[in-house]
Amino acid sequence: MADAAEEEIEQFMHGLERRNPGETEFHQAVHEVVESVMPFVLDHQKYKQAQILERMTEPDRIIIFRVTWQDDSGQIRANRAWRVQFNNSIGPYKGGLRFHPEVTLSVLKFLGFEQTFKNSLTGLPMGGAKGGANFNPKGKTDNEVMRFCHSMMTELHRHIGEDTDVPAGDIGVGGREISYLFGQYKRLANRYAGILTGKGLSFGGSKVRTEATGYGCAYFCENMLKHQHDSLEGKSCIVSGSGNVAIYTVEKLNHLGARAVTLSDSDGFVHDPDGIDAEKLAWVKELKEVRRGRISEYAEEFSTAKYHAGAKPWGVEADIAFPCATQNEIELEDAQSLLKNGVRAVAEGANMPTVLEGAHAFTESGILYAPSKAANAGGVAVSGLEQSQNALRISWDHEEVDRRLRGIMCDIHEKCVEYAKNGDGTVNYVRGANIAGFVKVADAMLAYGAV
Ligand SMILES: NC(=O)C1=CN([C@@H]2O[C@H](COP(=O)(O)OP(=O)(O)OC[C@H]3O[C@@H](n4cnc5c(N)ncnc54)[C@H](O)[C@@H]3O)[C@@H](O)[C@H]2O)C=CC1
Ligand SMILES: O=C(O)CCC(=O)C(=O)O
Numbered sequence: 001m002a003d004a005a006e007e008e009i010e011q012f013m014h015g016l017e018r019r020n021p022g023e024t025e026f027h028q029a030v031h032e033v034v035e036s037v038m039p040f041v042l043d044h045q046k047y048k049q050a051q052i053l054e055r056m057t058e059p060d061r062i063i064i065f066r067v068t069w070q071d072d073s074g075q076i077r078a079n080r081a082w083r084v085q086f087n088n089s090i091g092p093y094k095g096g097l098r099f100h101p102e103v104t105l106s107v108l109k110f111l112g113f114e115q116t117f118k119n120s121l122t123g124l125p126m127g128g129a130k131g132g133a134n135f136n137p138k139g140k141t142d143n144e145v146m147r148f149c150h151s152m153m154t155e156l157h158r159h160i161g162e163d164t165d166v167p168a169g170d171i172g173v174g175g176r177e178i179s180y181l182f183g184q185y186k187r188l189a190n191r192y193a194g195i196l197t198g199k200g201l202s203f204g205g206s207k208v209r210t211e212a213t214g215y216g217c218a219y220f221c222e223n224m225l226k227h228q229h230d231s232l233e234g235k236s237c238i239v240s241g242s243g244n245v246a247i248y249t250v251e252k253l254n255h256l257g258a259r260a261v262t263l264s265d266s267d268g269f270v271h272d273p274d275g276i277d278a279e280k281l282a283w284v285k286e287l288k289e290v291r292r293g294r295i296s297e298y299a300e301e302f303s304t305a306k307y308h309a310g311a312k313p314w315g316v317e318a319d320i321a322f323p324c325a326t327q328n329e330i331e332l333e334d335a336q337s338l339l340k341n342g343v344r345a346v347a348e349g350a351n352m353p354t355v356l357e358g359a360h361a362f363t364e365s366g367i368l369y370a371p372s373k374a375a376n377a378g379g380v381a382v383s384g385l386e387q388s389q390n391a392l393r394i395s396w397d398h399e400e401v402d403r404r405l406r407g408i409m410c411d412i413h414e415k416c417v418e419y420a421k422n423g424d425g426t427v428n429y430v431r432g433a434n435i436a437g438f439v440k441v442a443d444a445m446l447a448y449g450a451v
Helices: 003-019 024-043 045-049 052-056 105-121 142-156 175-189 209-227 244-255 278-291 296-301 332-340 356-365 378-392 398-420 429-448
Strands: 061-070 076-087 093-099 127-133 165-168 236-239 262-265 268-271 306-309 320-322 345-347 368-370
Touching: 003 024, 003 052, 024 045, 024 052, 024 105, 024 356, 024 429, 045 052, 045 429, 052 429, 061 105, 061 142, 076 093, 076 105, 076 142, 076 165, 093 105, 093 175, 093 378, 105 127, 105 378, 105 429, 127 142, 127 165, 142 175, 165 378, 209 244, 209 320, 209 345, 209 368, 209 378, 209 398, 236 244, 244 262, 244 278, 244 320, 268 296, 278 296, 296 306, 332 356, 356 368, 368 429, 378 398, 398 429
Parallel strands: 093 127, 093 165, 236 262, 236 320, 320 345, 345 368
Antiparallel strands: 061 076, 076 127, 262 268, 268 306
């Protein structure tokens, strides 16, 4: 990189860190984008003159509110919730809600910032947002979760709408939570509208939304391999997490002839060298989606597997890695261990699962490395399709939505290639995703003038 660009990046990050003290996740997400976008901005002075990067790193608004609710013993409890409406230049705000005890403003700002680029890559008219609460759903009863969701929507409903802001699920927010949230919105607003996505199929949800992020991640990887005249057939895969994204990544890998050999949660991971086939995955779905149990139980159920308490799966030898749990789950030593073991591709199902130094190690090694904003965009893409179906008051069948999802993931791959093909034919997907995501939003902002 030229010295001028390096100096600009350093100055830019210094200013951002000064304006947003202590927000380390947000700094990390911006740094990763600015590293690739700054040289492009310097080559296209119209973006520099209009201060587009400075404007894109400042959220449009942040709403912070208290959520008070009653637990089953009658005790009053209070949590903090946020909605970060980051950028609506290319469409209504769109992005998930996360319920997790470690949710902070910094985490939601990184997620909302990333979402703006990801939504742009889908080609659909969606701006970027993220929200959530420091509420821990683990160990709560259905009734407690319901009371929390109803209370949260009592404030949130003032700030969302089908043309304003359309939240969805993320960590700790699945079909159950979206249903409670939607029910309360309907009651408060006295209107039935597509103000959330990930809804149940009987009340406006889209086919394939549950599966979309995981399926999309496998499709993106398929595209990267195809570009190198290779395929997923016969490849062994490490998958982390055991929630929505992990489960449906494994399902699609099975469809495409690959073999997933791990799953994890925050307590440890299971390694099943025989592969997590459709039958075992059906058992995992029941464990996670119905019984809400721990992944260690997998090794008690299937004798082919071994449980590794307190460990992460990155030391297992395999062809491809799919981090699908949470941010920064791949640290530098994990990235080095994957590379040492000869991993050929990494496709990020989770948002920003790799620390910046780890991402640099992947890029420098020349392996196929798909950053989250490209690889996991399938979820929000099908959310966009759910919005279209709601607006048209129609519902497409499974094949139609899956066909569109596959097409969108292929288009995102093409866009990355367009902006980041190296001289030797390889592709820097980080640079490609960042620049392609940036251009659409930046051009809309330029067109609006100083707003
Ligand atoms: N649900 C969706 O449609 C989308 C989700 N994502 C991202 O995918 C990732 C996973 O989300 P979901 O599967 O939806 O959530 P989920 O709540 O269904 O599952 C989360 C999984 O991550 C694990 N996990 C959480 N915190 C952890 C930690 N500190 N260490 C290790 N494991 C941890 C949990 O045990 C669980 O297996 C997140 O980064 C999320 O932002 C990205 C795009 C869309
Ligand atoms: O479906 C959506 O609107 C948001 C999905 C999401 O939160 C994400 O892409 O990280």
